[in-house]
Amino acid sequence: MCHIKYPIGIQTFSKIIRGGYAYVDKTSFIPVLLESGQYIFLSRPRRFGKSLLLSMLHSYFEGDRELFRGLAIDSMDVDWTPRPVIHIDLNSENYTKEDGLENRLDASLKIYEEKYGIQAIKKTPALRFEDIIRYASEGNEASCVILIDEYDKPLFSLDVDSELFKENQALLKSFYGVLKSMDRYIRFAMLTGVARFSKVSIFSDLNNLRDISFEERFAAICGITSDELDRFFHSGVQAMAEKEGVSYEEVRVQLKRAYDGYHFAKVSPDIFNPFSLINVFGKQEFGSYWFETGTPSYLVRLVEREEWPLRRLAPTEIEAKQLEASGLLSRDPVPAFYQTGYLTIKAYDPLFKTYTLDYPNEEVRDGFVSFLIPYYIKPERRGERFSIKEFVIAVQIGRPMEFMELLESMIAGIPYSEKGSVEDHFQNAAYILFTLMGHYVLLEDRTSDGRIDLTVETSQYVYIFEFKVDSTAEAAMEQIHRKRYWLKYGGSGKVIYLIGANFNTKTKRLDPPLIEKM
Numbered sequence: 001m002c003h004i005k006y007p008i009g010i011q012t013f014s015k016i017i018r019g020g021y022a023y024v025d026k027t028s029f030i031p032v033l034l035e036s037g038q039y040i041f042l043s044r045p046r047r048f049g050k051s052l053l054l055s056m057l058h059s060y061f062e063g064d065r066e067l068f069r070g071l072a073i074d075s076m077d078v079d080w081t082p083r084p085v086i087h088i089d090l091n092s093e094n095y096t097k098e099d100g101l102e103n104r105l106d107a108s109l110k111i112y113e114e115k116y117g118i119q120a121i122k123k124t125p126a127l128r129f130e131d132i133i134r135y136a137s138e139g140n141e142a143s144c145v146i147l148i149d150e151y152d153k154p155l156f157s158l159d160v161d162s163e164l165f166k167e168n169q170a171l172l173k174s175f176y177g178v179l180k181s182m183d184r185y186i187r188f189a190m191l192t193g194v195a196r197f198s199k200v201s202i203f204s205d206l207n208n209l210r211d212i213s214f215e216e217r218f219a220a221i222c223g224i225t226s227d228e229l230d231r232f233f234h235s236g237v238q239a240m241a242e243k244e245g246v247s248y249e250e251v252r253v254q255l256k257r258a259y260d261g262y263h264f265a266k267v268s269p270d271i272f273n274p275f276s277l278i279n280v281f282g283k284q285e286f287g288s289y290w291f292e293t294g295t296p297s298y299l300v301r302l303v304e305r306e307e308w309p310l311r312r313l314a315p316t317e318i319e320a321k322q323l324e325a326s327g328l329l330s331r332d333p334v335p336a337f338y339q340t341g342y343l344t345i346k347a348y349d350p351l352f353k354t355y356t357l358d359y360p361n362e363e364v365r366d367g368f369v370s371f372l373i374p375y376y377i378k379p380e381r382r383g384e385r386f387s388i389k390e391f392v393i394a395v396q397i398g399r400p401m402e403f404m405e406l407l408e409s410m411i412a413g414i415p416y417s418e419k420g421s422v423e424d425h426f427q428n429a430a431y432i433l434f435t436l437m438g439h440y441v442l443l444e445d446r447t448s449d450g451r452i453d454l455t456v457e458t459s460q461y462v463y464i465f466e467f468k469v470d471s472t473a474e475a476a477m478e479q480i481h482r483k484r485y486w487l488k489y490g491g492s493g494k495v496i497y498l499i500g501a502n503f504n505t506k507t508k509r510l511d512p513p514l515i516e517k518m
Helices: 013-018 029-036 050-061 100-116 125-140 163-181 226-232 234-244 248-259 274-283 297-305 320-325 333-339 362-376 388-396 400-412 422-437 473-483
Strands: 039-043 085-089 144-149 186-193 316-319 344-349 354-358 442-444 454-457 461-469 495-504 514-517
Touching (some): 013 050, 029 050, 029 186, 050 085, 050 144, 050 186, 085 100, 085 125, 100 125, 100 163, 226 234, 226 248, 248 362, 297 333, 297 362, 316 320, 316 333, 320 354, 388 400, 388 422, 388 461, 400 422, 400 495, 400 514, 461 473, 473 495, 473 514
Parallel strands (some): 085 144, 144 186, 461 495
Antiparallel strands (some): 316 354, 454 461, 495 514
């Protein structure tokens, strides 16, 4: 088997092709993009291939045809006329600093000013951008191409109410406004980012910017489809199968469970996270690669600020017009979770025009929920760290009281804040616990009425929980009996435990539970 090189951390198209690295051929999208409009915008999560896409377009527009030999576009009837390309990447800068955006723009513009011999004395970034576009087009006698990567990075990491956010917003608005004023010099422009644009806040002058983020034919423009996995990474899957001592199909199942499941349109193929797959094959080891490259602290702050209950986060429904129109300034956490890749489209209801969103896969679900632990769970018992293992062992060996004692210890350590009710914190902490337990035991019968009703099933035991808030354990047990929750497990041959519990918001603790064995 030949050795395949995987481009871990490489986002330059020419380097990947010349270096003989594995490449998922996306060149067939080039003519489709050119037919779609002069100004294009694409939103995708971080590390999902946006930079590589723009790098590919850069090489194409410069007319470097040799790089495309043997790829899909090589057999297509397209224009290979070289054009000047102005490629600006806003990703590599700390924009929490007051002069971060100006420094980044200055460094980017200097490259092209030196290239075209332009003097930029005491000019704003917008005026310098205009000069570069004019000189590039007139000097080459061809309209130019503008590529802007991570257009929203200077805003996304800032509080929307901060002065720095407003300053960066104003600077970007004038900078991007150049695209309209210099329209006669521009053949094609594409901007990418995580958050979807807002015409009111940034692109008010650019009214012909086409957003392809939700279009079905561009659903797979970034990421790796199931067919592409088998076509371009067959040897990688086979190598993993040999290493793990399992079949090719078993590795495929594991890859799908861990890294697949993204959808970016009403009708979309399953999309694998490309960053995670490249790392799995390159390092020959399963891991939480995408999640560990960036922390979702911004999203946690958004959830806390809006007092959003975590149990409503996934799965959740949202109107199509709300999800598709939400921009950078939206205060609704759900669109933000979708745009950043922590939620994805799982279904679309054409009758009610609503999307169902959920975690795309195990890497995202387990990573995000684990990330939430220090925000909502701080056990006081013996100063130990929170461990899901103790909870799982307690139910696996048939010790419901030990489970409840662990739960009481967890609840006692909830770091209540001024925002949100005590009940909200309890619900969020319990959501984290039961979501993580679902990786090891079967969870069923969760309700959506704001209470933590559920069933935990192991190979030998069934636990039926009813949690009340500011009621009594007796009332919880009475409901279990009245609704006869245990009936579906009566013929299972397993030991059944009924647990009634009540969380007291005044004491911030669980009352002594009632436990019955059947």
